[in-house]
Amino acid sequence: MLLGRRRECDLLEQLLEDARGGTSRVLVLRGEPGAGKTALLDHASSAATGFRVLRAAGVEPESDLAYAGLQQICAPLLEHTGRLPAPQRTAVEVAFGLAAGEPPDAFLIGLGLLGLLGEAARAKPLLVLADDLQWFDLMSQVVLLFAARRLGRESVALLMAARPGDELPGLPELLVGGLPDGDARALLATVLTVPVDDRVRDRIVAETRGNPLALLELPRGLDAAELSFGLGVPPSDAPVGNRVAAAFRRRIDELPADTRTLLAAAAVEPTGDPTVLWQALARLPVAASAAAPAEAAGLMDIGSRVRFRHPLVRSEAWRAVPRPRLREIHRALAEVTDPLAAADRRAWHRAHAAAGPDEAVAAELEQAATAAMARGGRAAAAVFLERAMELSPEPARHAARALAAAEARAAAGQLAAVPPLLDAAELGPLDALARASLARLRARLAPTAAAAVLQLISSARELAPLDPAAAVQAALDAVTAGLQAGRRGGDELRAACEAARRLGSLHPAAGGRGKAGDALLDARGGKTGDTLLDAVAARGGETGDTLLDAFSARGGKAGDGLLDAFVARVIDGRAAFGEVLGGLTPGQALQRLPLAVAAALDAGDDEAWHRITGTALAHARETGAVGLLPAALAHRAVALLVAGETAEASALAEAAGSAGGPPGAGLLLAAARGHEIDATALLDAAVKEGDATGSGRLLGLTAYAKALLDNGLGRYPSAADAARMAAAHDDVGLLPAMLSELIEASARGGLPCAAEVARLTAWARAAGTPWALGRAALAAAVTGRGKPAENSYREAVDRLGTGRLGLPLARARLLYGEWLRRENRRAEARAVLRAAHEALDAMGADGFAQRARRELAATGETVRRRTDPARWNLTAQEEQIARLAAAGHTNPEIGAELFLSPRTVEWHLRKVFGKLGVTSRRELRATVRDS
Numbered sequence: 001m002l003l004g005r006r007r008e009c010d011l012l013e014q015l016l017e018d019a020r021g022g023t024s025r026v027l028v029l030r031g032e033p034g035a036g037k038t039a040l041l042d043h044a045s046s047a048a049t050g051f052r053v054l055r056a057a058g059v060e061p062e063s064d065l066a067y068a069g070l071q072q073i074c075a076p077l078l079e080h081t082g083r084l085p086a087p088q089r090t091a092v093e094v095a096f097g098l099a100a101g102e103p104p105d106a107f108l109i110g111l112g113l114l115g116l117l118g119e120a121a122r123a124k125p126l127l128v129l130a131d132d133l134q135w136f137d138l139m140s141q142v143v144l145l146f147a148a149r150r151l152g153r154e155s156v157a158l159l160m161a162a163r164p165g166d167e168l169p170g171l172p173e174l175l176v177g178g179l180p181d182g183d184a185r186a187l188l189a190t191v192l193t194v195p196v197d198d199r200v201r202d203r204i205v206a207e208t209r210g211n212p213l214a215l216l217e218l219p220r221g222l223d224a225a226e227l228s229f230g231l232g233v234p235p236s237d238a239p240v241g242n243r244v245a246a247a248f249r250r251r252i253d254e255l256p257a258d259t260r261t262l263l264a265a266a267a268v269e270p271t272g273d274p275t276v277l278w279q280a281l282a283r284l285p286v287a288a289s290a291a292a293p294a295e296a297a298g299l300m301d302i303g304s305r306v307r308f309r310h311p312l313v314r315s316e317a318w319r320a321v322p323r324p325r326l327r328e329i330h331r332a333l334a335e336v337t338d339p340l341a342a343a344d345r346r347a348w349h350r351a352h353a354a355a356g357p358d359e360a361v362a363a364e365l366e367q368a369a370t371a372a373m374a375r376g377g378r379a380a381a382a383v384f385l386e387r388a389m390e391l392s393p394e395p396a397r398h399a400a401r402a403l404a405a406a407e408a409r410a411a412a413g414q415l416a417a418v419p420p421l422l423d424a425a426e427l428g429p430l431d432a433l434a435r436a437s438l439a440r441l442r443a444r445l446a447p448t449a450a451a452a453v454l455q456l457i458s459s460a461r462e463l464a465p466l467d468p469a470a471a472v473q474a475a476l477d478a479v480t481a482g483l484q485a486g487r488r489g490g491d492e493l494r495a496a497c498e499a500a501r502r503l504g505s506l507h508p509a510a511g512g513r514g515k516a517g518d519a520l521l522d523a524r525g526g527k528t529g530d531t532l533l534d535a536v537a538a539r540g541g542e543t544g545d546t547l548l549d550a551f552s553a554r555g556g557k558a559g560d561g562l563l564d565a566f567v568a569r570v571i572d573g574r575a576a577f578g579e580v581l582g583g584l585t586p587g588q589a590l591q592r593l594p595l596a597v598a599a600a601l602d603a604g605d606d607e608a609w610h611r612i613t614g615t616a617l618a619h620a621r622e623t624g625a626v627g628l629l630p631a632a633l634a635h636r637a638v639a640l641l642v643a644g645e646t647a648e649a650s651a652l653a654e655a656a657g658s659a660g661g662p663p664g665a666g667l668l669l670a671a672a673r674g675h676e677i678d679a680t681a682l683l684d685a686a687v688k689e690g691d692a693t694g695s696g697r698l699l700g701l702t703a704y705a706k707a708l709l710d711n712g713l714g715r716y717p718s719a720a721d722a723a724r725m726a727a728a729h730d731d732v733g734l735l736p737a738m739l740s741e742l743i744e745a746s747a748r749g750g751l752p753c754a755a756e757v758a759r760l761t762a763w764a765r766a767a768g769t770p771w772a773l774g775r776a777a778l779a780a781a782v783t784g785r786g787k788p789a790e791n792s793y794r795e796a797v798d799r800l801g802t803g804r805l806g807l808p809l810a811r812a813r814l815l816y817g818e819w820l821r822r823e824n825r826r827a828e829a830r831a832v833l834r835a836a837h838e839a840l841d842a843m844g845a846d847g848f849a850q851r852a853r854r855e856l857a858a859t860g861e862t863v864r865r866r867t868d869p870a871r872w873n874l875t876a877q878e879e880q881i882a883r884l885a886a887a888g889h890t891n892p893e894i895g896a897e898l899f900l901s902p903r904t905v906e907w908h909l910r911k912v913f914g915k916l917g918v919t920s921r922r923e924l925r926a927t928v929r930d931s
Contacts, residue, residue, distance in 0.1 A: 002039055004183030004210075008174065012044045016157055020050065020125050022907070024151035028133075028168055029161040031176030033241040033312055034213025037161035040176065041129045044159055051127040051157070052120065058135030060315060062270035064384075065344055066377020067095050069136035070113070070143055073128060080119035081112075085892045088112035095139075095375050104376040106139060107629065110146030111896055117147065118154040118903035125155040132311055133162035138379040138412065145171070149658065152904030178210025188215045211240045213310060217247045241312070248309075249316045251297055258290035263300065263317035265329045268352075270345070272305040279336040284328060327353045344368040347384065357393035365391070366401065369408070378412035389424065399428020403438055410441060418445060436462035440474045448694025449485035453478050457499045475499045476592060483598060486696030486731045593628075597635050598733035604764065604772030606642070606803045613639045617652075630661030637665040641672055644806020646843045651880035655899050663689065664701050671709035672807065674847020679709050700731040700738070707741040712847025716749030727756070736763060740775050744815070747782040757783055771808075774799030778812050781819070793819060810839035814852050826859040837863060873915050881905060882912045885921055886928035 002009055015025040029037045045053050056072035074096065081089050091104035092112035120126050130136070130144065148158055149170045167173075179187060184205045208214035252260060265280055278288060294300045299317075301307045308314045318326060334349035347368040350361045369384035385405035392398040406421035422442055430438065436459055443455030456478035463471035478496035593616050600609040613636040620629040633656035640649035646669070653665035663686050670679035683702055690698035703726035710719035723742035727735060739760045746753035757779045764776035774796050781792035793816040800809040817833035820826075837852035856863050874882065877898070884894045891902040891909070898905075918924050 002036065002043055003187055003212075004179040005036065005040065005043075008040055008176065009043055009047075011174065012040060012159070013047050015159075016044065016048055016051070016125075016127065019127070019155050019157035022153055022155050024154045024156040024158070026148045026151055026158045026171055027160070028171050028173040029159065029176050030164060030173050031161075032164060032211065032239075034211045034217075034244050034310065035176045035178070036212045037176050038131055038310075039212070041131055041159055041161055044127065044157075045129060048125075048127040048157075051125045052123070053127045053129065055129045056131070056136075058130075058132035059270040060135050060311070061268045061318075063135045063137050064380055065137055065270075065348070066139050066372045066375055066380035067137065067143075068270070069130070069140035070109075071096060071140075073130070073144070074113065074116060077116040077120050080116050083119050083892075084112055084115045085896050088115055088896065091376075092116070095377075097371075097375060100374075103374055103378075106142045106376065107146060107899075109139075109376065110143045110150075111899065113143055113147040114150055114154075114901040115892065115895070117151070117156050118901035121155040121903065125157070128156065128158045130158070130160040133160045134165055135311075137377075138414075139377050150899050150901065150904075152900060153907035154901050154903040178208070179212060179215075180210065181205060184208070184210040184215055187212060188219070191216050191219055207243075208240055211244070213312075214240045214244050217244050220247065220251070244310075245312045245316055248299070248313050249320060251299065252313075252316055252320045255293050255297065256290065258286045259293045260317075260320055261286050261325065261329065262290045263294055263313075264321040264326060265333065266300060266302075266306045266308070267314045267317040268326075268329060268349075269306075269333055272307070274302050274304070274306055276333070276336055277302075277306060280329070280332040283332040283335060324355075327355060344372060344380070344384070348387075351387045351391065354391055356391075358391050359393055359397070362388040362391040362393075362397070362401070366404075369404070373408065373411075378408050379414065382408035382412060382414070382417070386421070389421075395428045396430075399425045399430050400434065402428070403430065403434055403441075406438075406441060410444060415445060432462070433466040436466060437470070440470075440477070443477075449481045449696075450694055452481040453485060453496050456481060457496055460499055476595075480592070480594060483594060483732055484695050484697050486698075486700055486729060593631060593635060601733035601736070604736060604767035604769040604775070606769070606771045606805055610639050610643070610804055630656050634661040634665040638668055639804075641665075641669055642807050643804040644810065644839065644843050646673070646845070647874075647876050647879040648883060650844075650876040651898065654876070655897075658899060664698070667702065667705045668708070671705040672712070672848075673844050674709065674712040674850070676709065676713065679705065683709075696729065697731050697734070700726045700729055700734055704734060704738050704741065707738070707745060709847070711741055711745055711748075712845065712851065714748075714847075714851055716745045717751075719745035720749055720751055736760065736772065736775060740779065743779045744782055753783065770799040770802045771805060774805070774808070774812070778815065782815055789819065806839065807843060807845065810836050810843070810845070811848060814840065814848060814855075817852070818855050821855055821859055830856065830859050830861050833859070834861075834863070874912060878908055878912050878915070881908045882916070882924060882928055885909055885912075886925040 012027075015027055018025045029040055031037050041055075045055070054073055054076060056069055058069050062068040074092070078092075078096070078098070081092055084092065087108060088111050090099065090101050091108040093099035094101040094104050095109050117126060117128070133141065133144075136144070144160075145168060148160070151158065162168075178184065185201065188201065188204060204215070204218060208218060252263060255263070261284060262277075262281060265284075265286075266277055269277055269280065281288070281290075291300075291302055295302070299309050299313050308317075321329070330349045331353035334346050334353055337346040337349060339346050343364075347361070347364045351365055354361050365384045365388035369381040369388065372378075372381040372384060382405050385401050385408055389398055389401040389405055392401055402421050402425035406418045406425060409415070409417045409421065418441065422438055425434075425438055439462060440456060440459035443452050443459055446452035446455055456474050460471045460474035460478060463474055475496065478499060482496040593612070596612050596616075597609065600606075600612055613632070617629075617632040617636045620632045633652045637649045637652035637656060640646070640652065643649075649665070650669055653669050656662070657666050663682065667679070667682045667686055670682055683706055686698055686702040686705075689695070690702060703722045707719045707723035707726065710716070710722060720742060723738055723745055727738040727742050731738075739756050743753050743756050743760065745751075746756070760779050761776045764772035767773075777792045777799060778796035781789050781796055784792055793812070796812045797809065797816060800812050813832050813836035817829050817836055820829035820832060823829075833852050833856045837849055837856060840849035840852055843849075853863055880898065881894055884897065889897070891905040894900070894905045895902045900908075913919060913924070916924065916927050918927055
């Protein structure tokens with residue numbers, strides 16, 4: 001047991017016991033340098049009887065090399081890659097340079113790591129120790145933390161040690177502070193060899209704040225007189241870590257020059273391979289005997305690996321030699337580093353060996369950046385390119401590499417680092433294409449979506465004569481930004497659509513113009529100020545065609561695959577979206593998913609909506625486009641919510657949220673279910689995000705969600721206010737739903753809404769789809785009287801019952817039943833309300849289900865909430881796993897879809913089998929089918 005760390009050691013031992021029992025545990029040890037984090041990792045390792053132990057440590061000089069930290073963990077596990085699903089296996093192999101392929105996404109590598117850990121833990125429990133996490137390269141951190149948040153039943157214990165700094169949301173942390181006074185004095189006594197004045201002892205304990213490393217190291221710098229009488233020991237309020245580092249530095253400075261060189265060489269050679277170290281020292285030249293003074297001073301140890309007393313020794317060792325000598329050390333290390341097996345490390349050493357501009361070294365760094373990018377190491381590629389930029393002697397190459405570094409930083413999500421690089425690039429002689437590309441990248445940094453639209457349009461125009469394909473993509477970026485800006489975008493969306501359509505008609509790959517009209521474009525800022533919806537209605541919908549071909553089955557005339565690319569026959573007057581999205585590859589089509597969804601919703605075409613979101617999600621999973629998967633999950637979750645398949649929608653929304661997807665899915669689910677506390681928190685967060693990013697569309701979606709929540713809870717005036725606020729802005733794809741909520745709330749709250757009914761009816765007639773016509777019929781019903789109202793209710797139920805519209809259908813039945821009850825037709829009302837209640841209760845739409853229960857009670861019928869143990873004892877995640885297993889998916893496939901390891905899926909399935917009383921997947925299929 002470590003001195004003064006009984007509580008921490010007990011916690012670690014319990015963590016190991018949990019992992020031994022099959023429950024994975026994750027813990028971050030957080031503390032300042034010298035607090036004893038590494039000692040606690042050592043204790044966990046020694047206590048891990050029966051475990052397989054994997055250990056990795058971040059090294060400061062290696063923190064810019066892609067996957068350097070992760071490679072330490074994964075190298076012993078690569079024997080299990082054959083059991084991973086193909087996309088994950090490929091991603092892992094490409095990341096570690098074992099195979100060639102497209103740059104892998106970090107999420108996909110994270111799933112691969114999750115699978116490797118689970119497979120390794122099948123034989124025996126696994127303990128993974130990651131020390132000095134703050135010095136892991138960025139990609140290793142991202143992947144490791146992704147897997148850490150998803151460990152479940154893999155029998156894995158993951159301990160990570162890090163210095164104070166950025167929080168790691170979703171992971172438990174243990175603060176490793178100083179020792180209590182009594183334990184601190186006991187530890188101090190172990191290194192004191194002479195009598196110590198009590199005041200000196202008290203000062204050391206107080207100033208070290210119980211830091212174990214400081215207690216052991218600081219007295220080494222005091223002589224007998226200072227310890228005995230306190231002479232010459234000035235008080236200090238410097239941070240403990242700084243004082244310990246200074247103590248190590250003093251000890252290093254006292255060593256012979258060759259020993260200091262040896263220490264510095266070991267410090268900047270990150271692999272810890274003594275063979276490489278001796279080869280480099282021979283070129284300096286430094287004799288092997290120079291290691292003895294460092295080992296005698298307790299600063300390092302050279303055995304099968306090179307190990308330092310503490311990471312602070314490593315940090316101070318390379319800082320202790322003059323810059324010219326450090327360059328010589330890097331040059332020697334570059335000469336002995338394998339140019340094929342470790343090209344990136346060799347280039348990095350050469351870069352640090354350069355005393356000034358050097359095109360040869362810059363070119364080698366550029367090659368290393370290309371290799372890093374191919375492995376998915378975007379952050380590492382950016383670092384290489386930035387150093388290559390600094391070493392570039394020619395202004396043109398300096399500017400080009402600055403732009404490339406900016407693009408790499410943006411690809412890595414490090415947008416804060418992009419502006420200075422763009423500024424550097426603009427100072428050089430860029431050609432026209434590079435300047436246009438720079439403008440497109442700068443547009444991504446615009447403070448609001450509306451501002452980004454105008455910059456992207458300008459970039460698209462500049463790119464048009466130089467790179468037509470890139471120009472179309474920039475214009476589509478502008479359309480997407482305009483869609484996001486919504487009410488904040490004003491005329492920008494119209495301008496973006498015009499630019500995209502014009503560029504698309506000029507570029508052969510974009511498909512050219514179609515026959516459909518220009519209402520979408522004309523309505524944005526036209527002379528009359530008509531809204532988009534009014535413009536569509538006025539044109540009359542001559543063709544009535546819907547997005548029937550959007551994301552259609554593979555194998556059209558040209559073999560174009562998923563979509564013949566959103567070319568989509570949208571209803572007349574809505575064709576602009578189809579036109580600007582024409583000719584995209586499946587991957588590009590997935591990137592434009594928000595536009596396709598908006599087009600389907602504007603067209604009132606639920607079939608196209610389901611086809612688009614379902615195929616987009618499948619395509620993201622099949623191709624490993626995990627970077628686009630969060631948005632695909634979120635869009636699919638909303639489609640399933642409307643279909644009434646709320647269990648699956650909830651699982652997908654949870655997965656989307658954990659992967660950083662847009663907030664709309666979780667928000668709408670909470671609102672539809674009537675979960676007021678959860679919904680209110682999500683509403684507040686969404687409003688803040690919408691205000692901060694200038695996303696008018698998110699603000700509109702938030703107001704719609706508020707109306708949905710309040711309608712479910714029967715707060716009709718509040719719902720009407722929220723819906724009216726949302727409907728005041730013509731957010732593409734959202735307005736029909738907003739009008740429906742506004743009409744219901746107004747009719748039930750006794751407020752006028754004739755204008756909204758007329759508006760929705762005109763849109764529905766133009767759209768001509770069952771969903772649109774069902775909405776219009778329901779609007780007529782709730783505002784009508786007598787027999788016409790009843791006929792409209794029946795029409796609404798009939799039309800909404802023809803598609804995957806479970807939630808709107810159940811709500812229509814609820815409204816019809818409420819009307820029948822008010823008409824004193826209680827027997828008829830009971831039948832309709834009972835059907836509405838059963839459907840809403842099964843969906844978990846608690847607010848609307850409670851409305852149905854109240855109405856049933858008013859008819860004289862008592863109803864309890866359904867508690868069918870064959871289904872409702874399953875969690876949302878368990879139900880989703882049950883559905884996927886029943887559909888024939890394997891555990892690895894289910895894990896890939898839900899961001900879980902196969903072992904965790906297996907554990908959940910055992911629980912599902914027990915709850916449902918089945919013993920095989922065949923029985924599970926029957927149970928799921930029957931339910």
